[in-house]
Amino acid sequence: xxxxxxxxxxxxxxxxxxxxxxxxxxxxxxxxxxxxxxxxxxxxxxxxxxxxxxxxxxxxxxxxxxxxxxxxxxxxxxxxxxxxxxxxxxxxxxxxxxxxxxxxxxxxxxxxxxxxxxxxxxxxxxxxxxxxxxxxxxxxxxxxxxxxxxxxxxxxxxxxxxxxxxxxxxxxxxxxxxxxxxxxxxxxxxxxxxxxxxxxxxxxxxxxxxxxxxxxxxxxxxxxxxxxxxxxxxxxxxxxxxxxxxxxxxxxxxxxxxxxxxxxxxxxxxxxxxxxxxxxxxxxxxxxxxxxxxxxxxxxxxxxxxxxxxxxxxxxxxxxxx
Amino acid sequence: xxxxxxxxxxxxxxxxxxxxxxxxxxxxxxxxxxxxxxxxxxxxxxxxxxxxxxxxxxxxxxxxxxxxxxxxxxxxxxxxxxxxxxxxxxxxxxxxxxxxxxxxxxxxxxxxxxxxxxxxxxxxxxxxxxxxxxxxxxxxxxxxxxxxxxxxxxxxxxxxxxxxxxxxxxxxxxxxxxxxxxxxxxxxxxxxxxxxxxxxxxxxxxxxxxxxxxxxxxxxxxxxxxxxxxxxxxxxxxxxxxxxxxxxxxxxxxxxxxxxxxxx
Numbered sequence: 152x153x154x155x156x157x158x159x160x161x162x163x164x165x166x167x168x169x170x171x172x173x174x175x176x177x178x179x180x181x182x183x184x185x186x187x188x189x190x191x192x193x194x195x196x197x198x199x200x201x202x203x204x205x206x207x208x209x210x211x212x213x214x215x216x217x218x219x220x221x222x223x224x225x226x227x228x229x230x231x232x233x234x235x236x237x238x239x240x241x242x243x244x245x246x247x248x249x250x251x252x253x254x255x256x257x258x259x260x261x262x263x264x265x266x267x268x269x270x271x272x273x274x275x276x277x278x279x280x281x282x283x284x285x286x287x288x289x290x291x292x293x294x295x296x297x298x299x300x301x302x303x304x305x306x307x308x309x310x311x312x313x314x315x316x317x318x319x320x321x322x323x324x325x326x327x328x329x330x331x332x333x334x335x336x337x338x339x340x341x342x343x344x345x346x347x348x349x350x351x352x353x354x355x356x357x358x359x360x361x362x363x364x365x366x367x368x369x370x371x372x373x374x375x376x377x378x379x380x381x382x383x384x385x386x387x388x389x390x391x392x393x394x395x396x397x398x399x400x401x402x403x404x405x406x407x408x409x410x411x412x413x414x415x416x417x418x419x420x421x422x423x424x425x426x427x428x429x430x431x432x433x434x435x436x437x438x439x440x441x442x443x444x445x446x447x448x449x450x451x452x453x454x455x456x457x458x459x460x461x462x463x464x465x466x467x468x469x470x471x472x473x
Numbered sequence: 474x475x476x477x478x479x480x481x482x483x484x485x486x487x488x489x490x491x492x493x494x495x496x497x498x499x500x501x502x503x504x505x506x507x508x509x510x511x512x513x514x515x516x517x518x519x520x521x522x523x524x525x526x527x528x529x530x531x532x533x534x535x536x537x538x539x540x541x542x543x544x545x546x547x548x549x550x551x552x553x554x555x556x557x558x559x560x561x562x563x564x565x566x567x568x569x570x571x572x573x574x575x576x577x578x579x580x581x582x583x584x585x586x587x588x589x590x591x592x593x594x595x596x597x598x599x600x601x602x603x604x605x606x607x608x609x610x611x612x613x614x615x616x617x618x619x620x621x622x623x624x625x626x627x628x629x630x631x632x633x634x635x636x637x638x639x640x641x642x643x644x645x646x647x648x649x650x651x652x653x654x655x656x657x658x659x660x661x662x663x664x665x666x667x668x669x670x671x672x673x674x675x676x677x678x679x680x681x682x683x684x685x686x687x688x689x690x691x692x693x694x695x696x697x698x699x700x701x702x703x704x705x706x707x708x709x710x711x712x713x714x715x716x717x718x719x720x721x722x723x724x725x726x727x728x729x730x731x732x733x734x735x736x737x
Contacts, residue, residue: 282486353729
């Protein structure tokens with residue numbers, strides 16, 4: 152069987168849990184086996200109802216704790232694997248998935264492949280497709296083992312739909328509380344600050360291509376001339392050139408403006424996750440192979456330091472001296 | 474308190490490159506200290522400057538060429554380094570998470586650090602799992618994707634923020650000894666000073682073979698094999714604006730006016 156471990160946070164199943172079912176069902180069909188889903192902690196009965204989608208055979212509920220704790224997840228998943236003996240264990244390639252899946256693989260001495268974007272199984276060999284080198288290449292990784300742990304990338308499989316008639320089983324896990332060395336004490340949201348970019352209709356977003364903080368006035372002049380809302384990719388916020396509330400992406404804000412102009416942004420998957428729902432996407436980048444062009448509607452393969460000043464002048468703005 | 478920082482020299486691929494089999498030829502590659510590890514090194518050095526850590530040791534798995542990269546960690550303030558390499562590792566195309574954790578576990582057991590810092594992931598193979606696998610291997614506690622660290626050495630607790638998706642931090646107390654995987658943005662990595670670079674030349678880089686660590690070639694073989702490498706299918710349907718910068722800008726300006734987002 153395939154065992155997929157669902158993810159939830161603060162009372163809600165995360166979308167990737169339903170994507171995990173789709174990926175798990177495809178893999179289960181390849182190996183001609185059943186798909187079991189486990190949900191650990193929180194309101195497990197309510198979660199089980201939502202996880203009862205097409206393709207799910209059995210749902211294991213583990214009523215222990217409210218929120219994710221990697222020690223609990225590790226112990227419970229190890230016990231589930233020992234009890235059920237699945238061929239493959241799937242978890243989301245999320246921050247929490249990567250906080251416990253490697254521990255499960257290590258504890259059980261199983262191979263681990265993370266961040267899968269494709270899965271096929273044939274004659275006992277699992278092939279996992281995954282990116283390398285900042286998504287410049289994709290690879291196929293063959294796993295020569297009877298059992299393996301795989302984490303799957305969010306947003307790459309469609310969420311499972313429909314309603315199944317899965318059997319719900321309460322799994323009686325034994326959690327050794329004394330072995331838990333981490334305690335979650337709370338959650339904290341990034342400060343909202345002066346602007347909520349998720350409400351913006353027109354966003355000009357800047358990335359690593361701006362090179363230096365001293366060059367930011369160029370983009371600020373464009374924003375000024377066009378009335379756009381300024382946003383950025385992660386490196387700009389990491390460098391503290393812009394505050395966290397301007398960050399678009401997986402660990403920042405999800406935005407859906409009418410127009411999103413990505414300037415000097417390569418289009419890493421974490422960034423794309425935050426802006427792919429924009430109506431019209433324009434990319435300006437010197438690298439014609441940058442992944443941002445894959446999701447762009449319009450592209451300028453060129454140097455932002457040449458294009459942006461021209462654009463500012465188009466709208467009657469003043470080009471700063473950078 | 475002793476801090477061990479694991480660092481990796483990563484391969485970076487030029488904008489224009491070719492693929493040969495399951496490899497990218499040398500002429501399209503550059504080598505650098507992994508970006509995430511740079512933040513881990515900085516965090517370790519700051520703990521030392523704050524008087525919390527007595528010693529910061531850098532550890533890496535890599536051939537002789539990687540000494541240049543590990544010297545960068547030394548130039549930024551690490552006290553000494555351990556570099557693990559072996560002929561048996563030359564032949565391994567894809568060193569998997571389990572193998573890396575087995576090697577680093579031996580280094581941890583020899584050094585007995587109170588805290589291990591490592592980058593969230595490597596920029597090249599991007600498994601993002603070695604730190605947690607290492608922690609489980611050596612029986613340390615751990616936290617993945619840490620973007621804030623407040624260490625209470627007396628209590629033996631690391632108060633950390635874990636950066637979850639969607640701009641939410643999880644606040645967690647982690648018992649020491651522990652492995653923390655460090656996220657970019659947690660600090661501002663310094664540039665090595667000239668003085669630091671000079672000093673780094675005199676710092677020790679101890680070379681260890683698998684045999685020195687009590688491991689054999691079989692321990693690093695792993696069950697993963699890179700069977701294919703290809704350029705991702707581009708689904709690009711982008712319309713490209715042609716011409717010089719002025720012409721391109723004019724076309725974009727028209728687009729923005731037509732979309733009704735700019736009045737000017």
